[in-house]
Amino acid sequence: xxxxxxxxxxxxxxxxxxxxxxxxxxxxxxxxxxxxxxxxxxxxxxxxxxxxxxxxxxxxxxxxxxxxxxxxxxxxxxxxxxxxxxxxxxxxxxxxxxxxxxxxxxxxxxxxxxxxxxxxxxxxxxxxxxxxxxxxxxxxxxxxxxxxxxxxxxxxxxxxxxxxxxxxxxxxxxxxxxxxxxxxxxxxxxxxxxxxxxxxxxxxxxxxxxxxxxxxxxxxxxxxxxxxxxxxxxxxxxxxxxxxxxxxxxxxxxxxxxxxxxxxxxxxxxxxxxxxxxxxxxxxxxxxxxxxxxxxxxxxxxxxxxxxxxxxxxxxxxxxxxxxxxxxxxxxxxxxxxxxxxxxxxxxxxxxxxxxxxxxxxxxxxxxxxxxxxxxxxxxxxxxxxxxxxxxxxxxxxxxxxxxxxxxxxxxxxxxxxxxxxxxxxxxxxxxxxxxxxxxxxxxxxxxxxxxxxxxxxxxxxxxxxxxxxxxxxxxxxxxxxxxxxxxxxxxxxxxxxxxxxxxxxxxxxxxxxxxxxxxxxxxxxxxxxxxxxxxxxxxxxxxxxxxxxxxxxxxxxxxxxxxxxxxxxxxxxxxxxxxx
Amino acid sequence: xxxxxxxxxxxxxxxxxxxxxxxxxxxxxxxxxxxxxxxxxxxxxxxxxxxxxxxxxxxxxxxxxxxxxxxxxxxxxxxxxxxxxxxxxxxxxxxxxxxxxxxxxxxxxxxxxxxxxxxxxxxxxxxxxxxxxxxxxxxxxxxxxxxxxxxxxxxxxxxxxxxxxxxxxxxxxxxxxxxxxxxxxxxxxxxxxxxxxxxxxxxxxxxxxxxxxxxxxxxxxxxxxxxxxxxxxxxxxxxxxxxxxxxxxxxxxxxxxxxxxxxxxxxxxxxxxxxxxxxxxxxxxxxxxxxxxxxxxxxxxxxxxxxxxxxxxxxxxxxxxxxxxxxxxxxxxxxxxxxxxxxxxxxxxx
Numbered sequence: 052x053x054x055x056x057x058x059x060x061x062x063x064x065x066x067x068x069x070x071x072x073x074x075x076x077x078x079x080x081x082x083x084x085x086x087x088x089x090x091x092x093x094x095x096x097x098x099x100x101x102x103x104x105x106x107x108x109x110x111x112x113x114x115x116x117x118x119x120x121x122x123x124x125x126x127x128x129x130x131x132x133x134x135x136x137x138x139x140x141x142x143x144x145x146x147x148x149x150x151x152x153x154x155x156x157x158x159x160x161x162x163x164x165x166x167x168x169x170x171x172x173x174x175x176x177x178x179x180x181x182x183x184x185x186x187x188x189x190x191x192x193x194x195x196x197x198x199x200x201x202x203x204x205x206x207x208x209x210x211x212x213x214x215x216x217x218x219x220x221x222x223x224x225x226x227x228x229x230x231x232x233x234x235x236x237x238x239x240x241x242x243x244x245x246x247x248x249x250x251x252x253x254x255x256x257x258x259x260x261x262x263x264x265x266x267x268x269x270x271x272x273x274x275x276x277x278x279x280x281x282x283x284x285x286x287x288x289x290x291x292x293x294x295x296x297x298x299x300x301x302x303x304x305x306x307x308x309x310x311x312x313x314x315x316x317x318x319x320x321x322x323x324x325x326x327x328x329x330x331x332x333x334x335x336x337x338x339x340x341x342x343x344x345x346x347x348x349x350x351x352x353x354x355x356x357x358x359x360x361x362x363x364x365x366x367x368x369x370x371x372x373x374x375x376x377x378x379x380x381x382x383x384x385x386x387x388x389x390x391x392x393x394x395x396x397x398x399x400x401x402x403x404x405x406x407x408x409x410x411x412x413x414x415x416x417x418x419x420x421x422x423x424x425x426x427x428x429x430x431x432x433x434x435x436x437x438x439x440x441x442x443x444x445x446x447x448x449x450x451x452x453x454x455x456x457x458x459x460x461x462x463x464x465x466x467x468x469x470x471x472x473x474x475x476x477x478x479x480x481x482x483x484x485x486x487x488x489x490x491x492x493x494x495x496x497x498x499x500x501x502x503x504x505x506x507x508x509x510x511x512x513x514x515x516x517x518x519x520x521x522x523x524x525x526x527x528x529x530x531x532x533x534x535x536x537x538x539x540x541x542x543x544x545x546x547x548x549x550x551x552x553x554x555x556x557x558x559x560x561x562x563x564x565x566x567x568x569x570x571x572x573x574x575x576x577x578x579x580x581x582x583x584x585x586x587x588x589x590x591x592x593x594x595x596x597x598x599x600x601x602x603x604x605x606x607x608x609x610x611x612x613x614x615x616x617x618x619x620x621x622x623x624x625x626x627x628x629x630x631x632x
Numbered sequence: 633x634x635x636x637x638x639x640x641x642x643x644x645x646x647x648x649x650x651x652x653x654x655x656x657x658x659x660x661x662x663x664x665x666x667x668x669x670x671x672x673x674x675x676x677x678x679x680x681x682x683x684x685x686x687x688x689x690x691x692x693x694x695x696x697x698x699x700x701x702x703x704x705x706x707x708x709x710x711x712x713x714x715x716x717x718x719x720x721x722x723x724x725x726x727x728x729x730x731x732x733x734x735x736x737x738x739x740x741x742x743x744x745x746x747x748x749x750x751x752x753x754x755x756x757x758x759x760x761x762x763x764x765x766x767x768x769x770x771x772x773x774x775x776x777x778x779x780x781x782x783x784x785x786x787x788x789x790x791x792x793x794x795x796x797x798x799x800x801x802x803x804x805x806x807x808x809x810x811x812x813x814x815x816x817x818x819x820x821x822x823x824x825x826x827x828x829x830x831x832x833x834x835x836x837x838x839x840x841x842x843x844x845x846x847x848x849x850x851x852x853x854x855x856x857x858x859x860x861x862x863x864x865x866x867x868x869x870x871x872x873x874x875x876x877x878x879x880x881x882x883x884x885x886x887x888x889x890x891x892x893x894x895x896x897x898x899x900x901x902x903x904x905x906x907x908x909x910x911x912x913x914x915x916x917x918x919x920x921x922x923x924x925x926x927x928x929x930x931x932x933x934x935x936x937x938x939x940x941x942x943x944x945x946x947x948x949x950x951x952x953x954x955x956x957x958x959x960x961x962x963x964x965x966x967x968x969x970x971x972x973x974x975x976x977x978x979x980x981x982x
Contacts, residue, residue, distance in 0.1 A: 124643070125640050125643075126640065479633075480633035480634075481633060486634065487634065487636075488638035488640065490638065490639060490640075543667070543850075543854075543862045543863075544822060544862065545667040545668075545669065545672065545821075545822060545848070545850065545862060546671075546672045546675070546821070546822060546824065547666055547667045547668070547671055547672070549675075550662075550671050550672055550674070550675040551637075551661070551662070551671070553637050553638045553639075553640060553641060554640065554641065554642045555641070555642045555645065556642075574642040574644055574645050575644050577644060590866070591866060601640075601642055601643065603638055603640060605634065605637075605638055606634070607634050607637065607661075610633065610634055610666065611662070611666045611667070611671070612666055612667065613665065613666045613667025613850040613854075614667070
């Protein structure tokens, strides 16, 4: 193998599994370390710069970081990254706004329209306001937040938490047009904005219109996301005692748990496939079980059963093609959470914006520019339903594109990520970071009692970590951003690092192809998602090969190295944002 | 500074034939200087015991005083151990062996502990051919007392402090061969590929197995002019042979070309396959072994590898025809069987 190029910022970035997995590439270990040092406000700012909604995401993020967390490979459970994010949000200084970027009084003369007030649009606004843009935001709701407001139940995300973080952005001077449903893209374009950003989400929930009995059962059969919005806005205040929720995604979980709080006593979730194939996050499934909601799997809906003009239940096919008799499950109401669709009835076909066969806009995947150069898309509106953190990441990219577009620069001349590599040595054998690997188990999150929380849909179920639990959990982080940097010229091949490494990561072997090397190491390097760090040739002709897979970043290799050929260096990586070089 | 190693180990490491993991053979985190050759030897011992699937509780590790003699704290943490007075490890090992011949005895000593204060002990343990593996971690200096030359420092070698060593050096391997050790090898802490199988072979030998391991002292004796530095040893060493060690329990799957292979079967039917030049020395010949050592010394080369093996050597118990019972279990009745027994003996002389 060729020597690893550690000058490439993506090499060490990939070692930081959580950050690499995060669509917005939030510097996770950095903020966790700040939490362990009780520097909550600084931790909040690291988050805010990167993911814009730390308080929201600290509760309802899809957490792609946690399955990626190295701790999950080293022992069983990953670090509770999401809940730690909430710790820094809960404990931040209220004066945190003083750290926000200043908004120039003199604008740069460019006007941008944001259609939709969800996470993607708000991120664009957050990134562009400090650069002097004038921004108009349009949304049909009476407040900002988009689907974070209309569909996430309050027992998971209290309204006040959302409002605070939305207002941080709106207070930058965004000109809001709430209760304003944009009905015509052409009309927007006619106002000569320098750029238009569409962040309208995937607002239409899928229905099962052709299932027998759908028409007759109208009134007792609801599309999940519309029903959730009805609850949030107070149009719906109760539900029948026996409820069936059809679907296995996170919306289904929100529906069933909300139904439990609206009077549903026998709430059941029915999914077509096996439980293992459910799309919902494991912890949300767990929460639903905790609230006595059974999940019935391998049942495909056949019909709504109507008797005397009244919905009495549903008929299901058990398994698929098993020829077993169909199953009847009685219920009073049905919530359909079988997916969401994009819908752009307000964009005229001749507006110059092309759509593909699935009804999604034709976009450049990197710049998010549509076929009409001044129109950009982001969030669920761009590539279909994903999640909040993806919407934020796309908002950042769209903001970069819009900024380049308005400045007349090519959209490919994008700013590069900001990186920094800083030595961690302090004295002879001490480190600036906490290198002792805590062997504590993942902390459980304190919860509101079930009896109490089921009575009031506004009561938040998870109470969050307090400072003490947060501190204990933060120390479980392995500091994967503190990199093991190897200087081949200093190495005397004494083997001290090989002998000391608890995880048998380090090897001095004859070079070979990656495939061959992976089989010749002290421990088999079978995780192809993790790179091998290979040095140039050493005096004996061998090379150093380190499998990054389960490195604990404990620094023992560097401590036991007599010549400082190993160095612990903190790698800080921050994705590019609009306005940077 | 790290005082305890994390207990996490690579999840895909397999256990050995006896069901033990490598961690079961580890010890505490080393407090020796970073880069000390002794740590590599400790790890070679761990690896060898792991690969041989020795139950840790069947091993007794003995040591004296010095950097090397501290090292048993860093390996085989679940085995028996005895840290004796300076240079007295061989006596303690002898006593232990007399009391319980079923344990596997592993003596760890240094060049000071063996070639200076413990010289008298060392040579007599070799003469008795005590059933043990005797490892010397040889760095040519006294690392615990600021690096003065030891008795194994080569004449003319220079340590970090500058002036050359003016005294003759003692070659422990030559001594051991002369005094009847049945297995003698020399290796280098920086070459685990050679060291691990050598330790495995030594542990399988029936009498005293002696291994001299050159182990650079990174703090006092690792400058390029020192003949015990990483640099010098790598530039000036030549192996007698490369070899594979096959414990008797394993089936041999590799075919070796006849003309370059010499096979030595040890007491327990383990086999050493030597790959060497057809004209190379016969390692079962004591005279050739010493000649080869001296020839290489004259060329300023360090000869490593298995230097001498006598598969027929007898250990102390066999030589002295001792009772199979542990000595400490012998009672007065056993040792003084009384007038009747005496008369029987006397009658035999009449």
